[in-house]
Amino acid sequence: MIWDFFTFIRGATEFSATALLILLGCMGDSTNQGGESKFLVASVHYGLTVMVVMHVFGFVSGAHSNPCISISCYLMGYIALEVMMMYVVCQMAGAFLGYFLLMQLLPKELVDKSKPGICLVQPMDTLSTYQVVIIECLLTAVLVLGWCSLWDVRNGRFLDSVAIRMGLLVIACSFAGIQLTGASMNPAKTLVPAIFYGSPNSVLMQLTGQILAAIMVPFVWNHAYTPPYKPLEIPVCN
Amino acid sequence: MIWDFFTFIRGATEFSATALLILLGCMGDSTNQGGESKFLVASVHYGLTVMVVMHVFGFVSGAHSNPCISISCYLMGYIALEVMMMYVVCQMAGAFLGYFLLMQLLPKELVDKSKPGICLVQPMDTLSTYQVVIIECLLTAVLVLGWCSLWDVRNGRFLDSVAIRMGLLVIACSFAGIQLTGASMNPAKTLVPAIFYGSPNSVLMQLTGQILAAIMVPFVWNHAYTPPYKPLEIPVCN
Amino acid sequence: MIWDFFTFIRGATEFSATALLILLGCMGDSTNQGGESKFLVASVHYGLTVMVVMHVFGFVSGAHSNPCISISCYLMGYIALEVMMMYVVCQMAGAFLGYFLLMQLLPKELVDKSKPGICLVQPMDTLSTYQVVIIECLLTAVLVLGWCSLWDVRNGRFLDSVAIRMGLLVIACSFAGIQLTGASMNPAKTLVPAIFYGSPNSVLMQLTGQILAAIMVPFVWNHAYTPPYKPLEIPVCN
Amino acid sequence: MIWDFFTFIRGATEFSATALLILLGCMGDSTNQGGESKFLVASVHYGLTVMVVMHVFGFVSGAHSNPCISISCYLMGYIALEVMMMYVVCQMAGAFLGYFLLMQLLPKELVDKSKPGICLVQPMDTLSTYQVVIIECLLTAVLVLGWCSLWDVRNGRFLDSVAIRMGLLVIACSFAGIQLTGASMNPAKTLVPAIFYGSPNSVLMQLTGQILAAIMVPFVWNHAYTPPYKPLEIPVCN
Numbered sequence: 001m002i003w004d005f006f007t008f009i010r011g012a013t014e015f016s017a018t019a020l021l022i023l024l025g026c027m028g029d030s031t032n033q034g035g036e037s038k039f040l041v042a043s044v045h046y047g048l049t050v051m052v053v054m055h056v057f058g059f060v061s062g063a064h065s066n067p068c069i070s071i072s073c074y075l076m077g078y079i080a081l082e083v084m085m086m087y088v089v090c091q092m093a094g095a096f097l098g099y100f101l102l103m104q105l106l107p108k109e110l111v112d113k114s115k116p117g118i119c120l121v122q123p124m125d126t127l128s129t130y131q132v133v134i135i136e137c138l139l140t141a142v143l144v145l146g147w148c149s150l151w152d153v154r155n156g157r158f159l160d161s162v163a164i165r166m167g168l169l170v171i172a173c174s175f176a177g178i179q180l181t182g183a184s185m186n187p188a189k190t191l192v193p194a195i196f197y198g199s200p201n202s203v204l205m206q207l208t209g210q211i212l213a214a215i216m217v218p219f220v221w222n223h224a225y226t227p228p229y230k231p232l233e234i235p236v237c238n
Numbered sequence: 239m240i241w242d243f244f245t246f247i248r249g250a251t252e253f254s255a256t257a258l259l260i261l262l263g264c265m266g267d268s269t270n271q272g273g274e275s276k277f278l279v280a281s282v283h284y285g286l287t288v289m290v291v292m293h294v295f296g297f298v299s300g301a302h303s304n305p306c307i308s309i310s311c312y313l314m315g316y317i318a319l320e321v322m323m324m325y326v327v328c329q330m331a332g333a334f335l336g337y338f339l340l341m342q343l344l345p346k347e348l349v350d351k352s353k354p355g356i357c358l359v360q361p362m363d364t365l366s367t368y369q370v371v372i373i374e375c376l377l378t379a380v381l382v383l384g385w386c387s388l389w390d391v392r393n394g395r396f397l398d399s400v401a402i403r404m405g406l407l408v409i410a411c412s413f414a415g416i417q418l419t420g421a422s423m424n425p426a427k428t429l430v431p432a433i434f435y436g437s438p439n440s441v442l443m444q445l446t447g448q449i450l451a452a453i454m455v456p457f458v459w460n461h462a463y464t465p466p467y468k469p470l471e472i473p474v475c476n
Numbered sequence: 477m478i479w480d481f482f483t484f485i486r487g488a489t490e491f492s493a494t495a496l497l498i499l500l501g502c503m504g505d506s507t508n509q510g511g512e513s514k515f516l517v518a519s520v521h522y523g524l525t526v527m528v529v530m531h532v533f534g535f536v537s538g539a540h541s542n543p544c545i546s547i548s549c550y551l552m553g554y555i556a557l558e559v560m561m562m563y564v565v566c567q568m569a570g571a572f573l574g575y576f577l578l579m580q581l582l583p584k585e586l587v588d589k590s591k592p593g594i595c596l597v598q599p600m601d602t603l604s605t606y607q608v609v610i611i612e613c614l615l616t617a618v619l620v621l622g623w624c625s626l627w628d629v630r631n632g633r634f635l636d637s638v639a640i641r642m643g644l645l646v647i648a649c650s651f652a653g654i655q656l657t658g659a660s661m662n663p664a665k666t667l668v669p670a671i672f673y674g675s676p677n678s679v680l681m682q683l684t685g686q687i688l689a690a691i692m693v694p695f696v697w698n699h700a701y702t703p704p705y706k707p708l709e710i711p712v713c714n
Numbered sequence: 715m716i717w718d719f720f721t722f723i724r725g726a727t728e729f730s731a732t733a734l735l736i737l738l739g740c741m742g743d744s745t746n747q748g749g750e751s752k753f754l755v756a757s758v759h760y761g762l763t764v765m766v767v768m769h770v771f772g773f774v775s776g777a778h779s780n781p782c783i784s785i786s787c788y789l790m791g792y793i794a795l796e797v798m799m800m801y802v803v804c805q806m807a808g809a810f811l812g813y814f815l816l817m818q819l820l821p822k823e824l825v826d827k828s829k830p831g832i833c834l835v836q837p838m839d840t841l842s843t844y845q846v847v848i849i850e851c852l853l854t855a856v857l858v859l860g861w862c863s864l865w866d867v868r869n870g871r872f873l874d875s876v877a878i879r880m881g882l883l884v885i886a887c888s889f890a891g892i893q894l895t896g897a898s899m900n901p902a903k904t905l906v907p908a909i910f911y912g913s914p915n916s917v918l919m920q921l922t923g924q925i926l927a928a929i930m931v932p933f934v935w936n937h938a939y940t941p942p943y944k945p946l947e948i949p950v951c952n
Binding site: 036037039040124126127131134135138142145146148149152154155157158159160161164165168169171172173175176177178179180224225226227228 | 243244247250251254258261262263265266269271273274275279282283286287289290293294295296297298343344345346347348397398399401402405
Binding site: 274275277278362364365369372373376380383384386387390392393395396397398399402403404406407409410411413414415416417418462463464465466 | 481482485488489492496499500501503504507509511512513517520521524525527528531532533534535536581582583584585586635636637639640643
């Protein structure tokens, strides 16, 4: 990887994208009062925020804004290892800044009122550790599958509405699991609030599921859903 | 049909697509508490799940994930009889696996709480048998019409947002009929929960309506909405 | 106009489209219980139904399914007078059939329960006649503007997501006016339930506003928003 | 700038677009009763109205309908200073007309009932002046970022669903901040109701944030997210 201006742009974009995702997403979460449609509203707002981030930054760096996606992107062979690591670092830094900024912007009463914490989600009590890991893995797998489909060359002509589709996918996955495991499907969104609040009890289970999905899906995608393209053989002149 | 790797990919895709449809769709259903907006939320989640499945798998096998659609696809002449039968088998197997997996993942209390059962829907009591069959037939017919439109050559340039449109179509149809007949519009989604719960009372009515629509719509589409294209005559050299 | 098979297809499509619009739209309305989000749900379902109709039938006849749109389409010069008249007749016939069919399909209790009637809407009491006419005219004008934009040659490359956009436009307009004038924006949807229930009190005001919009908007569009294209002069050989 | 017919069309379009935005948006606001989902519904309706305006007028003048966007558009170098000033004047005039018309169309009871006023929003009491300015600046910045992305040449192929994406972006931003600062993100929508109701207490804070975002974002966009294209050097013949 050459550390030129393009690399800087892509890093800055991932940083901004994740900061925006956390800042905008958790701002909506902070004023979401309890009630009948609380979980639906939270899912819709999370999905729309992903859509916003992909619309604004998608064509610069891809707008992964999620370490899982960058890991899968590397395993699929679309980005180099160094780029992936730079993306993940920028994403974590962006998530921290976004959450820190949000804490300064919100009135203290609002922050104190939210239980267990703004953007902090706890798995359902009646779920066993295995169930939490598998459900979180499954939902993150659907998200990664959505990205694999978006990256696939066969889908290359259909990118116009892809930000909307990914946003709706996040709504569907988030709503399916929000009351079970929290369904953040994003290590940055899972880790950062837990660190701020100092309550990393369930974070490990959620993270395990998310990373598992990021590693397994590219393997499945390449072996079950992709025909074995024979690469063009370009003779190398020595 | 040649049983090559492409055939395997398409079968595996239909299997995965239907498993995902049932797993993700019914997971959302399991935590959907009763309340004013219960039916709207159920419809929206079902429609979004269809959108997710079409986004992820649409360009591989078509992502029918619904035996009715595969039957109509065969009757429209787009796939061969053997492919249709393989699709239906893969779909039913996928639906079984998806529902079975879901039962393992959810805590027992959640499963017991849902009445009459997770993803199991009963027609409204005051509807006669004929009314249930016709309403279910009608709603499935709209779904099949949506697919016929998507397959039509005149629509070939407008496929970018088609997954979103089909998802919204499912939301509209599902919301229109969810309190009347359940409006699953999908034999796999109708049969599988009924078999698990062992309550196949109303399933026959729903299935009759769905299959009826799958058979009738291609006929209507070809004769009422399609101009009689004259095929190019390619001289055959003997 | 030549009465060939293409003309038949277009008439049959407008007939089916309007029947589907009324049948699906009012079926959702029949089970929409009163409550806090009643009006939002009604608007969303109406908009989604328009989206469904445009997705399924849009590329055959345009899927106006609304006499106002056909009148505007004629005034903009896109269809001939005879075609417009055929469209309107087919639309009214389709709306009647759709509503009649719906009455047969729904259980009697459901029909009796809905006040003032299924898909029948009354303007707000405190609105004067002028206010009803102008608000209905204004909302219908926005709908016609949406169609004028869709027909415009400058928009010709952007038709993929147009069914979704028109559906969302109908949601926005319907929600803005549903509690004021009913905001059906469609003479077929306004007339048919009123005739079935025999209560044509407010229908005349609503219809006046709708027809007014259908006539005025094409004039405004051509004179305020369209640059004066100079037509190509093709020499006529005598 | 030459004051020809094209200039007139663009001015008339900005005027109509802003009038429609205020008229349709605030009409929906006037009948939005308090309740659990009040703020979500208000955000959704605002976003859909933006989508409607962009669908109808987008391809004529861009349908900024927001002085902030026109200022940013000028700073990005896409329109000339005179055009920007004409746009802003037309937008403010349109917003006034739209709000004035709405006041005539709504029954007096409805207008009196709404607190603090139709489309008039007050920041949360517990927020400091700095917090209001920064949050409003931040949300407006996201909106301007969305427009910068839409204008970017790298995004030029993906304009079909852009009206929907911008509408959803407005929903996301509006919902995130509606209970904090009002999140109108539009000086026209902020100023006009305040002038009608004569309560310009918090307007200054909101306006400061909005204008700040309009000025800062183009600078950030050009320096952090855009590669330094080297312009083609066209030799000038003297």
